[in-house]
Amino acid sequence: xxxxxxxxxxxxxxxxxxxxxxxxxxxxxxxxxxxxxxxxxxxxxxxxxxxxxxxxxxxxxxxxxxxxxxxxxxxxxxxxxxxxxxxxxxxxxxxxxxxxxxxxxxxxxxxxxxxxxxxxxxxxxxxxxxxxxxxxxxxxxxxxxxxxxxxxxxxxxxxxxxxxxxxxxxxxxxxxxxxxxxxxxxxxxxxxxxxxxxxxxxxxxxxxxxxxxxxxxxxxxxxxxxxxxxxxxxxxxxxxxxxxxxxxxxxxxxxxxxxxxxxxxxxxxxxxxxxxxxxxxxxxxxxxxxxxxxxxxxxxxxxxxxxxxxxxxxxxxxxxxxxxxxxxxxxxxxxxxxxxxxxxxxxxxxxxxxxxxxxxxxxxxxxxxxxxxxxxxxxxxxxxxxxxxxxxxxxxxxxxxxxxxxxxxxxxxxxxxxxxxxxxxxxxxxxxxxxxxxxxxxxxxxxxxxxxxxxxxxxxxxxxxxxxxxxxxxxxxxxxxxxxxxxxxxxxxxxxxxxxxxxxxxxxxxxxxxxxxxxxxxxxxxxxxxxxxxxxxxxxxxxxxxxxxxxxxxxxxxxxxxxxxxxxxxxxxxxxxxxxxxxxxxxxxxx
DNA sequence: AAAAAAT
Numbered sequence: 007x008x009x010x011x012x013x014x015x016x017x018x019x020x021x022x023x024x025x026x027x028x029x030x031x032x033x034x035x036x037x038x039x040x041x042x043x044x045x046x047x048x049x050x051x052x053x054x055x056x057x058x059x060x061x062x063x064x065x066x067x068x069x070x071x072x073x074x075x076x077x078x079x080x081x082x083x084x085x086x087x088x089x090x091x092x093x094x095x096x097x098x099x100x101x102x103x104x105x106x107x108x109x110x111x112x113x114x115x116x117x118x119x120x121x122x123x124x125x126x127x128x129x130x131x132x133x134x135x136x137x138x139x140x141x142x143x144x145x146x147x148x149x150x151x152x153x154x155x156x157x158x159x160x161x162x163x164x165x166x167x168x169x170x171x172x173x174x175x176x177x178x179x180x181x182x183x184x185x186x187x188x189x190x191x192x193x194x195x196x197x198x199x200x201x202x203x204x205x206x207x208x209x210x211x212x213x214x215x216x217x218x219x220x221x222x223x224x225x226x227x228x229x230x231x232x233x234x235x236x237x238x239x240x241x242x243x244x245x246x247x248x249x250x251x252x253x254x255x256x257x258x259x260x261x262x263x264x265x266x267x268x269x270x271x272x273x274x275x276x277x278x279x280x281x282x283x284x285x286x287x288x289x290x291x292x293x294x295x296x297x298x299x300x301x302x303x304x305x306x307x308x309x310x311x312x313x314x315x316x317x318x319x320x321x322x323x324x325x326x327x328x329x330x331x332x333x334x335x336x337x338x339x340x341x342x343x344x345x346x347x348x349x350x351x352x353x354x355x356x357x358x359x360x361x362x363x364x365x366x367x368x369x370x371x372x373x374x375x376x377x378x379x380x381x382x383x384x385x386x387x388x389x390x391x392x393x394x395x396x397x398x399x400x401x402x403x404x405x406x407x408x409x410x411x412x413x414x415x416x417x418x419x420x421x422x423x424x425x426x427x428x429x430x431x432x433x434x435x436x437x438x439x440x441x442x443x444x445x446x447x448x449x450x451x452x453x454x455x456x457x458x459x460x461x462x463x464x465x466x467x468x469x470x471x472x473x474x475x476x477x478x479x480x481x482x483x484x485x486x487x488x489x490x491x492x493x494x495x496x497x498x499x500x501x502x503x504x505x506x507x508x509x510x511x512x513x514x515x516x517x518x519x520x521x522x523x524x525x526x527x528x529x530x531x532x533x534x535x536x537x538x539x540x541x542x543x544x545x546x547x548x549x550x551x552x553x554x555x556x557x558x559x560x561x562x563x564x565x566x567x568x569x570x571x572x573x574x575x576x577x578x579x580x581x582x583x584x585x586x587x588x589x590x591x592x593x594x595x596x597x
Numbered sequence: 598a599a600a601a602a603a604t
Binding site: 411 | 603
């Protein structure tokens with residue numbers, strides 16, 4: 007922000023500076039080495055100033071006939087011509103949009119523990135595992151990507167990136183497991199874009215000029231389980247594809263498909279998509295997967311579990327997607343239950359298995375506590391916690407997870423009635439409401455957000471210093487992802503979970519996670535652990551599912567009935583009626 | 598039992 011101030015004041019004293027309309031700014035020559043974005047103090051207004059001796063002023067009045075007249079605003083994307091990558095000129099406004107200013111308070115910045123990532127043990131198994139990279143450097147990373155990485159102010163690759171870049175670069179399939187907030191998105195975007203920049207587009211069938219709307223043939227397809235996550239990946243893709251020939255596009259439900267259609271018409275080389283809308287566009291002949299070279303499943307375990315698997319199979323095996331042999335498949339997640347790892351084999355060939363730390367463990371940057379709270383007292387305990395945590399002028403955000411959409415609304419209303427700035431996100435809200443909730447939360451206008459599972463995975467929201475599990479999930483992997491909304495990129499964070507008799511189904515996994523992360527384990531959890539084991543509680547997720555690296559733990563098949571019991575079926579009667587205590591009349595939204 | 602994902 008300081009540089010912006012000096013920029014403005016310097017600009018005011020510069021009589022030579024003229025306004026240049028946005029569509030002409032791109033004509034300016036750019037220096038070959040980019041200064042840090044926004045760090046323009048040595049040369050204020052470098053991109054908008056038009057000195058009289060510039061190439062612009064001396065340009066012939068008529069453009070060379072080989073160039074078609076410009077018909078639309080430059081979009082910041084370059085070309086691939088005769089085997090050569092021709093990046094678009096730089097564009098100051100676009101750079102500010104994409105990368106923000108240095109020290110932008112709304113951006114995630116790496117935290118004090120970033121360097122500790124180097125201490126996490128990494129396991130890479132498979133044939134011909136290449137040496138990891140150590141830094142972002144030209145071989146092997148394409149120089150254009152290096153420039154964009156610099157713009158984004160990424161200085162050091164995270165462990166998953168150090169390995170994924172050479173692995174994907176040498177053409178291998180990959181199953182990568184790395185902790186929440188440890189840079190998985192870069193882990194697939196960097197190598198994919200780097201290779202794309204080096205190799206150019208795959209040959210695309212000629213467009214049919216008679217058709218009003220053309221079919222698009224993305225080179226890379228990235229699938230993710232929620233619309234917001236898909237959108238977030240797309241935003242990252244835009245950063246790292248800046249000025250290149252690779253045009254990112256995004257496709258998901260709940261938003262007008264016409265707009266997405268027009269966006270696709272402007273070009274689509276790297277597509278981020280939610281499964282439903284993608285299928286829709288494939289059916290309508292708008293998207294072909296015939297040219298896909300890279301297929302990414304982000305949150306891969308989620309994408310391959312019961313709810314999504316049929317859709318994914320349809321996209322991967324039932325459309326015109328190249329076969330396993332003819333594409334590269336990349337699976338990323340922080341958790342990977344063993345039976346899903348097995349299932350994933352259908353989509354991979356000769357994959358390299360990469361794990362950073364233990365599969366499914368949590369970051370030690372997150373301080374985890376568990377508090378005993380009966381359902382009826384959760385609301386007041388929450389208020390106490392928030393009072394202690396949300397100092398007025400702090401930049402903190404708190405994310406509160408509940409199990410049901412209805413409870414998300416109820417709790418949000420409760421917080422609002424207590425004069426707290428809260429919002430809610432869940433699948434029953436329309437997409438505009440969801441995006442509004444997420445944006446106001448990100449901006450800090452609403453520093454509290456109540457959420458269902460829709461916000462549990464992947465979302466990278468700066469300044470979430472506290473995650474509250476108002477209701478604990480029944481699956482330990484969900485717990486891992488939820489608390490992973492804090493303590494990202496080397497920042498520290500807190501997670502507080504409300505625990506009571508209804509949560510015995512997660513106690514084993516929870517204790518295991520807390521132990522691994524060297525967290526304190528309350529006495530009541532130890533006791534509940536014994537209680538739960540009487541009922542044969544299976545602990546970690548579905549059947550002790552976590553891989554220990556590549557090495558199988560053998561034994562436990564974990565294919566019993568997935569839900570042998572539910573909390574209510576063995577609850578004491580007094581607890582099963584707790585709902586009526588939970589919601590005194592004045593808290594309930596009468597329907 | 599719940600949530601998510603197409604209209």
